[in-house]
Amino acid sequence: MAVYKRTYQGYSGPLTNPMWRFLVLQRFAFKSVFRSRFLLVGYALCFFFPLIAICFFYLNQNAALLAQVRLQAGFFRIDGRYFLVFLQTQGGLAILLTAFVGPSLVAPDLGNGALPFYLSRPLSRAEYILGKGMVLGSLIASITLVPALLLFAIQSSLMGFDWFRNNLYLAGGILVSGLLLMAVLILLGLAMSAWVRWRVVAGALVLGAFVAGKGFGAVINAVMRSTAGYYLDLQYLFTALEGNMLHNPAPAEPVPALAAALTLLAFCGLLLLLINRKLRVCEVAG
Amino acid sequence: MTHPVIELDNLRVRLGKREILRGLNLELRGRTVGLLGPNGAGKSTLINTLLGFWKPSAGTARVFGHDVRSEARRIRGLIGYMPENDCFIAGMPAITFVRMGAELSGLPADAALERAHEALFYVGLGEARYRKLGGFSLGMKQMAKLAQAIVHGPKLLILDEPTNGLDPQARVRMIRLISEMRALGTMHIVVCSHLLRDIEETCEEAVILKAGQIVHYSNLEEERASNRRFVEIETEGDDGTFAEAIELLGCACAVTAPGKIKTVLTEGIEIRDIYRLAADRDVQLRRLNYRRDSLEDIFLKAMG
Numbered sequence: 001m002a003v004y005k006r007t008y009q010g011y012s013g014p015l016t017n018p019m020w021r022f023l024v025l026q027r028f029a030f031k032s033v034f035r036s037r038f039l040l041v042g043y044a045l046c047f048f049f050p051l052i053a054i055c056f057f058y059l060n061q062n063a064a065l066l067a068q069v070r071l072q073a074g075f076f077r078i079d080g081r082y083f084l085v086f087l088q089t090q091g092g093l094a095i096l097l098t099a100f101v102g103p104s105l106v107a108p109d110l111g112n113g114a115l116p117f118y119l120s121r122p123l124s125r126a127e128y129i130l131g132k133g134m135v136l137g138s139l140i141a142s143i144t145l146v147p148a149l150l151l152f153a154i155q156s157s158l159m160g161f162d163w164f165r166n167n168l169y170l171a172g173g174i175l176v177s178g179l180l181l182m183a184v185l186i187l188l189g190l191a192m193s194a195w196v197r198w199r200v201v202a203g204a205l206v207l208g209a210f211v212a213g214k215g216f217g218a219v220i221n222a223v224m225r226s227t228a229g230y231y232l233d234l235q236y237l238f239t240a241l242e243g244n245m246l247h248n249p250a251p252a253e254p255v256p257a258l259a260a261a262l263t264l265l266a267f268c269g270l271l272l273l274l275i276n277r278k279l280r281v282c283e284v285a286g
Numbered sequence: 287m288t289h290p291v292i293e294l295d296n297l298r299v300r301l302g303k304r305e306i307l308r309g310l311n312l313e314l315r316g317r318t319v320g321l322l323g324p325n326g327a328g329k330s331t332l333i334n335t336l337l338g339f340w341k342p343s344a345g346t347a348r349v350f351g352h353d354v355r356s357e358a359r360r361i362r363g364l365i366g367y368m369p370e371n372d373c374f375i376a377g378m379p380a381i382t383f384v385r386m387g388a389e390l391s392g393l394p395a396d397a398a399l400e401r402a403h404e405a406l407f408y409v410g411l412g413e414a415r416y417r418k419l420g421g422f423s424l425g426m427k428q429m430a431k432l433a434q435a436i437v438h439g440p441k442l443l444i445l446d447e448p449t450n451g452l453d454p455q456a457r458v459r460m461i462r463l464i465s466e467m468r469a470l471g472t473m474h475i476v477v478c479s480h481l482l483r484d485i486e487e488t489c490e491e492a493v494i495l496k497a498g499q500i501v502h503y504s505n506l507e508e509e510r511a512s513n514r515r516f517v518e519i520e521t522e523g524d525d526g527t528f529a530e531a532i533e534l535l536g537c538a539c540a541v542t543a544p545g546k547i548k549t550v551l552t553e554g555i556e557i558r559d560i561y562r563l564a565a566d567r568d569v570q571l572r573r574l575n576y577r578r579d580s581l582e583d584i585f586l587k588a589m590g
Contacts, residue, residue, distance in 0.1 A: 008408045010439035010472045011401060015392035018359075024389040028382070113372045117434060120337050120367035121390045122359045281339045 025131025046093045050147035061158040078155050080246035090144045102189020103202035105132045115281050133186040145178035173245030180264050187271035194278040210234050227254035231263050289351030290315050291474045296345035299335050306331040308498040318468045320485030321478040323495035329478045366440030368431045370447040376420030384433045391438035405433040425456035446478045464488045482582050519547045520573035528569050
């Protein structure tokens with residue numbers, strides 16, 4: 001081990017690019033998050049469906065292999081419905097991941113007054129939120145958006161350019177709904193982490209935002225005999241958006257895709273306000 | 287001509303409906319500056335404004351010539367800040383905490399790690415650097431906060447109540463470190479403290495704030511130099527003529543009580559001349575102090 005002389009000297013070496021310095025937060029937060037073996041196992045399990053799907057896509061187009069079991073190549077139709085089920089399944093896992101990881105991102109910093117430590121350096125509040133959000137964002141993207149687009153690319157390569165051209169709307173739908181899901185979950189995770197110190201409660205509230213919204217929505221719909229309650233149901237809004245964008249809407253859909261997307265964006269704005277209100281170095285006096 | 291370390295020009299800061307800083311005008315160029323004032327005087331608000339956490343409602347504040355309104359990010363790159371309150375991440379080892387601070391200030395990862403080791407050794411936490419901050423004593427946490435503030439080699443170090451809650455031994459260690467850093471001459475230091483003794487021991491200049499205004503500025507170095515000419519004497523066996531004898535040497539003199547004399551030594555008169563005079567007149571000198579107004583006297587006067 002090196003022996004350090006007890007002395008102090010200034011630093012005059014090169015500095016890193018300020019534009020990407022928020023990634024330092026992400027790197028350190030990742031290390032802290034993956035100290036939990038439970039999370040590591042859970043995260044690995046999130047890749048089960050995508051891996052099975054990749055194998056299935058390959059087998060679905062492997063004529064020689066399918067002939068042995070007397071099936072034709074492409075016996076299973078890969079379309080919007082398939083990607084809808086995929087996104088909803090992986091989306092559910094992403095919500096669980098957010099409930100587990102989100103509360104540990106900001107709460108420990110606020111609990112120990114560490115915000116001045118970050119913000120007294122050349123780092124803005126927006127970069128702090130971005131750095132912390134990137135942890136959740138990369139985890140969520142890696143189990144939803146990235147594997148869905150990868151599956152689309154694999155299917156395109158197996159089926160050829162015509163399939164790709166005819167089903168390009170699928171990639172658009174995956175991208176838009178995947179990005180919205182990421183935005184909502186990142187901001188929800190950070191907001192709960194910022195406002196609720198207790199990790200378990202914050203995690204429960206992340207899940208509650210989906211469950212309670214559904215309940216409230218159903219009550220409003222029943223009492224007021226309207227469809228306004230659907231706008232409180234996050235799960236329903238995502239289903240409506242994804243269904244419409246993947247050309248697989250539910251029959252008699254009461255919420256149009258655009259309305260669902262705008263409602264989700266408004267929810268994101270509300271969460272941003274909550275985060276902005278809490279992540280301040282000092283309380284305003286008087 | 288180099289820019290002043292801190293330059294305030296009619297600085298006003300309003301938080302909510304209250305005006306906390308009321309038209310501060312100041313130019314500080316000293317190596318170490320003490321910021322004094324009672325609770326609510328505006329010390330922390332001034333520091334937070336310099337760090338860009340609060341925006342001035344009027345006037346300007348500059349650090350090394352950079353405006354806090356438009357160049358807050360650049361200023362924060364030049365500053366190391368040790369906050370008053372708890373500021374750590376409980377589950378994180380000290381070395382990771384200090385290293386992360388260095389990386390956030392722009393040091394490359396390998397340099398940051400090396401500097402984190404050096405900084406922790408420097409503040410005396412070398413042996414504890416792999417321990418989690420949550421298990422540190424208050425004194426150790428203060429030292430860890432100091433390490434994260436100096437790890438990137440700032441040009442200006444702001445220490446907010448650095449000896450808060452420290453036991454006497456740890457306080458002495460903190461004061462020694464501040465004095466050492468001052469002596470190195472690589473950074474300017476602003477010490478914000480309620481403890482006048484801390485400011486007196488570490489600073490060259492002191493600024494006293496009261497109700498958001500600067501009520502006194504004191505160059506402690508000059509005060510110390512003038513104090514060397516101001517002497518308090520207690521005598522025994524003086525028949526009342528010792529003071530007159532001192533005056534005959536050309537020194538201004540006042541008898542404050544029987545046997546108690548205050549005098550200002552004029553140029554060319556040294557303390558040994560007083561001893562000689564006492565020996566000639568067979569007067570015992572029971573006590574002899576170089577003392578004028580201490581910072582405490584100055585502070586109390588400023589507070590009205």
